Amino acid sequence: MSCSVSPSERKKAFHRAFANQDFDITELSASSLILAPTVWSYGVPDNRKELEAMFRYSVEQGLAPRKIELEEFFAPGTLHRWQGKD
Numbered sequence: 001m002s003c004s005v006s007p008s009e010r011k012k013a014f015h016r017a018f019a020n021q022d023f024d025i026t027e028l029s030a031s032s033l034i035l036a037p038t039v040w041s042y043g044v045p046d047n048r049k050e051l052e053a054m055f056r057y058s059v060e061q062g063l064a065p066r067k068i069e070l071e072e073f074f075a076p077g078t079l080h081r082w083q084g085k086d
Contacts, residue, residue: 044074045081
């Protein structure tokens with residue numbers, strides 16, 4: 001899906017939605033449509049790199065006694081990308 005909105009219009013919509021603390025949900029919804037539905041990735045597989053960094057940083061900063069592996073932190077069914085089947 002391609003977006004027909006120019007980058008400058010996307011930036012304006014983003015600022016309208018988030019720069020004011022009194023924005024409403026319609027602004028947020030409009031921004032989501034303009035920015036595209038995949039601005040934020042969901043699920044463990046799409047965020048593996050970021051999650052592993054978070055676990056590593058928590059050990060480096062003394063927040064956790066050891067690095068936890070994703071496989072021991074998340075339920076097994078969440079570790080694979082959903083394929084649209086049960």
